[in-house]
Amino acid sequence: MKLIQIAGYLGSGKTTLIIALVKALAESGAKIAVMVNDVGEIPVDGRVMQEYGLTVKDIGGGCICCQVAGSMMKTLEILSREQRPDLVIIEPTGIAVPESIRKTALLTAARTHISIGPTIVLFDTTRAEKLLTYETLQRLVATQLSDADIIALSKVDAAPEETITQAAAAVRGMNPSAEVLRLSVRTGEGISDLSRAVLEMSIPA
Amino acid sequence: MQSIRGRGIPKIKRGKVTIRMTPKERVLQFLQGEKVDRPPIFSGMGNVIKPVLDRFGIVFSKVHRDPELMARAAAGMYREFGFECAVVPFDLGVEAEALGAKMSFYDDVEGLLYPTIKEKSVKSAEDVRMPADLKNSGRVPVVTGAIKALRRELGDEVAIGTYVLGPFTLAGQVKELDELFEESFLEPEKTNLLLERLSDVIIALSRIYREAGADYVTLREMGGTSDVMSPKSFKSLIKPHLVRILAEMPRPSILHICGDTNSIIADMAECGADALSVDQKNCMSETRQKLGPDTLILGNFDPIKVLHKGEAKDVGPAVIASLRGGASAVWPGCDLWPEVPRENMEALMSALKEA
Secondary structure, X not given: OEEEEEEEOOOOOHHHHHHHHHXXXXXXXXXXXXXEOOOOOXXXXXXXXXXXXXXXXXXXXXXXXXXXXXXXXXXXXXXXXXHOOOEEEEEOOOOOOHHHHHXXXXXXXXXXXXXXXXXXXXXXXXXXXXHHHOHHHHHHHHHHHHOOOEEEEEOHHHOOHHXXXXXXXXXXXXXXXXXXXXXXXXXXXXXXXXXXXXXXXXXXX | OEOOOOOOOOOOOOOOXXXXXOHHHHHHHHHOOOOEOOOOEOOOOOOOOHXXXXXXOOOHHXXXXXXXXXXXXXXXXXXXXOOOOEEOOOOOOHHHHHOXXXXXXXXXXXXXXXXXXXXXXXXXXXXXXXXXXXHHOOOHHHHXXXXXXXXXXXXXXXXXXXXXXXXXXXXXHHOOHHHHHHHHHHOHXXXXXXXXXXXXXXXXXXXXXXXXXXXXXXXXOHHHOOOOOOHHHXXXXXXXXXXXXXXXXXXXXXXXXXXXXXXXXXXXXXXXXXXXXXXXXXXHHHHHHHHOOOOEEEEOOOHHHHHHOOOHHHHHHHHHHHHHHOOOOEOOOOOOOOOOOHHXXXXXXXXXXXX
């Protein structure tokens, strides 16, 4: 059971990407479960994704540091025991710190035999200036990007090329070791690269 | 008796821990900076675990809405394990619900899920109005009912604790988060007004809890963590409101912020709480060095990795390491996840006796 994180600031397109990825990954025959925790939007997102025949687990509310961590571990253990998916895609809340989610998941390793796949962090290019310059957003965005294995520059179909180029340079500066790619769920750009990475990439624990 | 202030954590002598005080005396004297016989083992945040829920046949999703069940569950932590407090509520939605947010309690979900807010109620500061009857808004009467029941049942033995959210965390509960973050940069005066109005509600609620019988109140500003907000934003946007709330809310008070807090710890100390609470991401030795020996610092003990997922044999050493590192008492760094195993909880309670 491999854990894939689709993280990123609020509104960066996480749920839309997950739906697209699940459709793409369906061809591989992989059995997929999705865990969602997007404050205030869980029921809607959950219903949308269930329409694609997925196992969708809500990991509930509470303090992201502990209540959500406990709930997430419990859900992983139940999934491992009862559903045995090949891939678990987790969509944490838009203010979550990916590294904390990864560490929490690893605490279940003894029971779930979980392996860690890539942490994909979305960066919304249509809001690049805000995300990079607003004092109240910079910290969170930088923290999330620095934890990424793959940074997906999302909504590239809707942003000027110049902005995308600048955003790519900025995010590379924040996390030089991450792979940076362009993503547009609308046009399909980047989806096959991401689905390949999801299936093939493993991150040492 | 030894002083437990700051670095003066008592040297824990093997086999020489003497029980001289009631848990209530120990906790309250500790929070008032007075001498106690040993560091208390307690919390100011959510704590109830399955052995207690199971013993009383309490379904987790129901415990949040029934004052008697809530009180029974909180008291159970003392009765079953000797945990030296009784704290209500268990979730983080009471304030938001009192202000009009709609909650999901997950009645139909098998297993444990904390309530979530399914419908937010605030677009701007103008939407935040002090409820005409805050005492009876949302689940406030559930919490006060539970506090009164605990007071009646255990009030002489155990300190009754409660908590309120900090204004920024509460703002994120009642208003869409992305709008909050953007507004706080573009129009900070609007966010300030929102936080000011929420602070009024928080202060009023903390006083209602005190009136009901709470002995101490924790102010939980999880959204203020440096993982999310820069120290500069914390200082300019959040800190002034924390200072006002802590000046006006009942004492003793504890200010809790989770996550990376080392870069804001000096500002936290200036907010005026009687004690500070941090989680395991805080480098406690650095914090102690920065704040000196006289500040009460709680936490830095991992409730997930150690208490929930760790083995019982590892709990005691972690407790001692936390105290030796500079923590002033035994206090999990966040809520207890309800599936903390019985043996780990017992190990927590015997950690000081076996040290």
